[in-house]
Amino acid sequence: MGKTFAEKALGRAAGQDVVANQVVTVEPDWCMSHDNAAPIARTFKKIGVKNVWKPERIVFILDHAIPAPSSDHAVNHKEVREFSAEQGIKNFYDVMSDGGVCHQKMCEEGYALPGLIMVGSDSHTCTYGAYGAFSTGIGRSEMAAAWATGSIWFKVPESMKVVVTGKFKPGVTAKDFILKFIGDVKADGADYMSVEFHGEGIENMSIAERMTLCNMGIEFGAKNAVCKPDQKVLDAIKDNAKCDRWEPLWADDDAVYAAEYHYDLGDIVPGVAKPHKVDNYATVAEVKGTPIHEAFLGSCTNGRIEDLREAASLLKGKKIAIRTVVIPASWKVYRQAMKEGLIDIFLDSGCVICNPGCGPCMGNHEGILAPGEAAISTANRNFKGRMGDKESFIYLASPLTVAASALKGEITDPREVL
Amino acid sequence: MATVKGKVWKYGDDINTDVIFPGKYTYTIKERADMAKVALEDLDMDFNQNAKPGDIIVGGKNWGCGSSREQAVSCVKERGIAVIIAKSFARIYYRNCLNEGLAIIICPDAVDAIQAGEQVEVDFDKGEIRTEKGNVFQFPAYPDFVKGLIEDGGLIPHVKKSLGL
Numbered sequence A: 001m002g003k004t005f006a007e008k009a010l011g012r013a014a015g016q017d018v019v020a021n022q023v024v025t026v027e028p029d030w031c032m033s034h035d036n037a038a039p040i041a042r043t044f045k046k047i048g049v050k051n052v053w054k055p056e057r058i059v060f061i062l063d064h065a066i067p068a069p070s071s072d073h074a075v076n077h078k079e080v081r082e083f084s085a086e087q088g089i090k091n092f093y094d095v096m097s098d099g100g101v102c103h104q105k106m107c108e109e110g111y112a113l114p115g116l117i118m119v120g121s122d123s124h125t126c127t128y129g130a131y132g133a134f135s136t137g138i139g140r141s142e143m144a145a146a147w148a149t150g151s152i153w154f155k156v157p158e159s160m161k162v163v164v165t166g167k168f169k170p171g172v173t174a175k176d177f178i179l180k181f182i183g184d185v186k187a188d189g190a191d192y193m194s195v196e197f198h199g200e201g202i203e204n205m206s207i208a209e210r211m212t213l214c215n216m217g218i219e220f221g222a223k224n225a226v227c228k229p230d231q232k233v234l235d236a237i238k239d240n241a242k243c244d245r246w247e248p249l250w251a252d253d254d255a256v257y258a259a260e261y262h263y264d265l266g267d268i269v270p271g272v273a274k275p276h277k278v279d280n281y282a283t284v285a286e287v288k289g290t291p292i293h294e295a296f297l298g299s300c301t302n303g304r305i306e307d308l309r310e311a312a313s314l315l316k317g318k319k320i321a322i323r324t325v326v327i328p329a330s331w332k333v334y335r336q337a338m339k340e341g342l343i344d345i346f347l348d349s350g351c352v353i354c355n356p357g358c359g360p361c362m363g364n365h366e367g368i369l370a371p372g373e374a375a376i377s378t379a380n381r382n383f384k385g386r387m388g389d390k391e392s393f394i395y396l397a398s399p400l401t402v403a404a405s406a407l408k409g410e411i412t413d414p415r416e417v418l
Numbered sequence B: 001m002a003t004v005k006g007k008v009w010k011y012g013d014d015i016n017t018d019v020i021f022p023g024k025y026t027y028t029i030k031e032r033a034d035m036a037k038v039a040l041e042d043l044d045m046d047f048n049q050n051a052k053p054g055d056i057i058v059g060g061k062n063w064g065c066g067s068s069r070e071q072a073v074s075c076v077k078e079r080g081i082a083v084i085i086a087k088s089f090a091r092i093y094y095r096n097c098l099n100e101g102l103a104i105i106i107c108p109d110a111v112d113a114i115q116a117g118e119q120v121e122v123d124f125d126k127g128e129i130r131t132e133k134g135n136v137f138q139f140p141a142y143p144d145f146v147k148g149l150i151e152d153g154g155l156i157p158h159v160k161k162s163l164g165l
Helices: A005-014 A037-047 A071-087 A102-108 A123-131 A140-149 A174-185 A207-220 A231-237 A305-315 A331-339 A342-349 A399-408 B032-037 B045-050 B071-078 B091-100 B108-113 B144-151 B155-162
Strands: A023-026 A030-033 A058-061 A091-093 A117-120 A134-137 A152-155 A159-165 A194-198 A224-227 A259-264 A271-273 A281-283 A294-297 A323-326 A374-377 A393-396 B003-010 B056-059 B083-086 B104-106 B119-123 B128-130 B136-138
Touching: A005 A023, A005 A117, A005 A134, A005 A159, A005 A194, A030 A102, A030 A140, A037 A071, A037 A140, A037 B155, A058 A071, A058 A102, A071 A091, A102 A117, A102 A123, A102 A207, A117 A123, A117 A140, A123 A134, A123 A207, A123 A224, A123 A231, A134 A224, A140 A152, A140 B091, A140 B155, A174 A207, A174 A259, A174 A271, A174 A281, A194 A207, A207 A224, A207 A231, A207 A305, A294 A305, A294 A399, A305 A331, A305 A342, A305 A399, A323 A342, A331 A342, A374 A399, B032 B071, B056 B108, B056 B119, B071 B091, B083 B108, B083 B119, B091 B104, B091 B144, B091 B155, B108 B136, B144 B155
Parallel strands: A030 A058, A030 A117, A058 A091, A117 A134, A159 A194, A159 A259, A194 A224, A294 A323, A294 A374, A374 A393, B003 B056, B056 B083, B083 B104
Antiparallel strands: A023 A152, A271 A281, A271 A393, B003 B119, B119 B128, B128 B136
């Protein structure tokens, strides 16, 4: 009987042959924390261990509220700086021009690598599966314990196989596919499971598109989500891999799955997740004309250069009808967008551009909604109150649909603007 | 862990961490007592104002989906909630409960039978949930290593103990 990706990755880390439902203890290759490194540091100190197990395996990336929008946030950032200095944690991305959204940085800086065990104190840590890593989100206590002991337990998950064939039609993107998929399997569709994306449909996707898929894994309950580390991935990490512990791993053809789904990308159309649940799917055609007050283009889901290019292709030479916040996922993305003239396109069309970070995605700053307002966003969550006010509404969509809707001030099918 | 008895606050499926503990508070509220004050603020103001120590939360499937924020467990535990009974839990929330030493039970049949506002008794030794109407539901005992975590009061005390600190 063949093995799934999760069985291989956790087995490799545990140094033994493992099967689904077995509990293993492993040493993480990387432990990532963002602004919450401060409360985790406070918890770590309560344990009474003087030093973290391996400072070189810990990564801090400030992104949730940067630069600090309040004194409380500033104190939080200060604690992270002090703790990283005290513990010798050099992989620290402060509020500086080498920073950005943590998951984007983990990928573009070469931490996300095939076969590694990566934990992060953020639920969207599953993004690194786009590079073939076994990556998953954990809570604050668990991260503090991992820093102290260098170990973490996992139940080897059962696996779900998603086989994707075909090609997107114009105006349709990876975000439209994953929103449709979540609408089908629902928010608990892969609870506790490892999700593997297979097939030529995935092979044809860019790494950026695969990141969008894996990023949204948590929105249908996945423990981790992963794509095969193919030549595209090997080329991307060739010059910047942060360690040599990696090894490309993939499931055997005869691996056993708890669930299996098949999709043809040619069947996918532009879609949205309606308020207040990510699995509340509708096609854009079904909600066309819904009034929108703010558009948000950015986040760990869709703030990459590929996403900005798509949005800019629709906004070029046109004026937006509603306030539109653009936040590149990192300063590297920002610089690239400048070089390509995308920043000028956004500014000419009337968008505002904020510094790389999470922005309004989880209600901290840079685009909070008023009661009764609706936003269309490229982010990953539309929960009640997520963008700051519980009487506001969030529609999740692709960069193309967000740009098209920004032009009209209502939900708009990008194929009508292309 | 003995037996607890309390009033039930009942909710539906897919209750996410943003409505349990809103994201806008993640870096402005640091003390556990203050976390307790905003518990379920965007879900149920009646709970937020009136939940008492010893009360019980009953949820549908996928309780605690969304963010990894542990405050969504801390705020409920600090409020004195004795146990959360649900049809299923989102995995990070599930682990966070064990790590915070908050008792949780997966028992879909009990969830269907239990009414909001009724007094429910949970006997952890026998693995039984007893409703006001006299219905009894069995739930399986925790695996030993999970029992150890909860009995030690969560992961941090558990790690201290195992390191001899």
